[in-house]
Amino acid sequence: MLSATDLANPEVANLVPYEPGKPIDDVARELGLEPGSIIKLASNENPIGPSPKALEAIRNTLPSLHFYPDGAGYHLRNGIAGVFGLELKNVVLGNGSNEIIELAYHSFTRPGQHEIVTSENAFAVYELMAQLFGVGCTKVKEKDGFHQDLDAILAAITPKTRLVFVASPNNPTGTRIPNDALDRFLDALPDHVVAVIDEAYYEFLDNPPDTLRAVREGKKVILMRTFSKIQGLAGLRIGYALTTTEISGLLERSRQPFNTNMLAQAAALAALQDTEHQKKTKEMTDAGRLRLQEAFTRMGRKFVPSEANFVLVEVGDAASVFKKLQAKGIIVRSMVSYRLPAWIRVSIGTPAQLDLFLAELPGALPTA
Numbered sequence: 159m160l161s162a163t164d165l166a167n168p169e170v171a172n173l174v175p176y177e178p179g180k181p182i183d184d185v186a187r188e189l190g191l192e193p194g195s196i197i198k199l200a201s202n203e204n205p206i207g208p209s210p211k212a213l214e215a216i217r218n219t220l221p222s223l224h225f226y227p228d229g230a231g232y233h234l235r236n237g238i239a240g241v242f243g244l245e246l247k248n249v250v251l252g253n254g255s256n257e258i259i260e261l262a263y264h265s266f267t268r269p270g271q272h273e274i275v276t277s278e279n280a281f282a283v284y285e286l287m288a289q290l291f292g293v294g295c296t297k298v299k300e301k302d303g304f305h306q307d308l309d310a311i312l313a314a315i316t317p318k319t320r321l322v323f324v325a326s327p328n329n330p331t332g333t334r335i336p337n338d339a340l341d342r343f344l345d346a347l348p349d350h351v352v353a354v355i356d357e358a359y360y361e362f363l364d365n366p367p368d369t370l371r372a373v374r375e376g377k378k379v380i381l382m383r384t385f386s387k388i389q390g391l392a393g394l395r396i397g398y399a400l401t402t403t404e405i406s407g408l409l410e411r412s413r414q415p416f417n418t419n420m421l422a423q424a425a426a427l428a429a430l431q432d433t434e435h436q437k438k439t440k441e442m443t444d445a446g447r448l449r450l451q452e453a454f455t456r457m458g459r460k461f462v463p464s465e466a467n468f469v470l471v472e473v474g475d476a477a478s479v480f481k482k483l484q485a486k487g488i489i490v491r492s493m494v495s496y497r498l499p500a501w502i503r504v505s506i507g508t509p510a511q512l513d514l515f516l517a518e519l520p521g522a523l524p525t526a
């Protein structure tokens with residue numbers, strides 16, 4: 159008898175699912191701990207929470223929940239376009255920016271025919287989606303300690319390549335691409351590829367690049383942004399693409415009619431306008447990053463200097479350090495699934511959360 163797996167699309171059946179940061183509730187259940195006593199530094203969320211203005215927008219929207227959301231996302235797309243000096247048609251909303259990745263595959267790749275190019279330690283979802291879509295994935299070696307090598311990426315493009323994924327800052331490495339290198343890369347792209355520039359952590363950058371120039375100039379580029387990070391709305395699943403009107407039309411064709419929900423649209427618009435909340439988050443992140451990196455230096459731990467709201471640090475045995483910290487109610491991200499089994503990634507928490515983490519880390523490290 160055939161099993162359901164025999165009938166399944168082999169791309170799906172063989173997929174190793176994405177391993178997200180462990181939820182607080184799971185750890186509480188497994189270890190019999192109070193959820194309130196657990197801190198999560200595993201998914202690069204905003205530790206000070208969502209913007210109060212976003213919460214107010216959600217409360218104001220609640221009585222309308224019996225209606226479908228605006229499938230075209232008029233108010234939010236207009237608001238985003240206004241912030242960036244673009245037109246509504248340059249903006250595509252996604253159920254998290256993860257959905258934008260999926261829409262790009264839907265719109266630009268065909269199974270068995272096309273390939274994508276990305277970096278060896280790029281955000282895992284690019285490769286995962288390639289597998290799911292039956293598309294080849296070339297991962298290019300990095301240089302100088304976890305830095306993406308844009309020249310090597312350009313050199314790896316073949317006639318079959320349709321999408322190129324570059325994240326700046328990248329997750330899990332936290333490294334950014336220098337502005338001039340990114341400019342040169344965008345100018346050098348061959349005609350037959352679409353570049354996806356993942357800017358999930360863009361708002362944490364000092365001296366951010368003017369990647370919008372490429373959109374204004376009509377290049378084949380998709381800039382991905384999200385409300386999950388600096389705006390603290392990860393739970394609502396809302397992100398967006400900034401792109402040319404031609405590409406946005408193609409991405410729009412691939413999405414479900416109501417891919418983003420009403421609460422997310424309202425909250426995101428309010429959060430976008432709450433620059434005070436973003437500023438506060440960036441200041442806390444900058445201070446926390448400096449503190450973590452200085453502490454790792456004092457401890458003689460190798461780490462990757464970060465430009466985002468997390469730091470990748472070498473601990474010897476990530477699986478065991480993850481477990482020991484978890485037993486103390488601290489959830490970090492083991493990098494075993496990223497094929498970096500000696501490293502953990504720590505999101506920058508509040509000062510009090512970092513106090514706890516730094517107090518417990520030495521006891522969790524392997525004894526020499």
Ligand SMILES: Cc1ncc(COP(=O)(O)O)c(C=O)c1O
Nearest residue numbers: 254255256281329358384386397
């Ligand atoms: C580099 C990068 N891109 C995209 C995402 C997806 O974020 P979301 O789907 O929450 O917008 C993440 C999430 O961690 C990320 O780190």
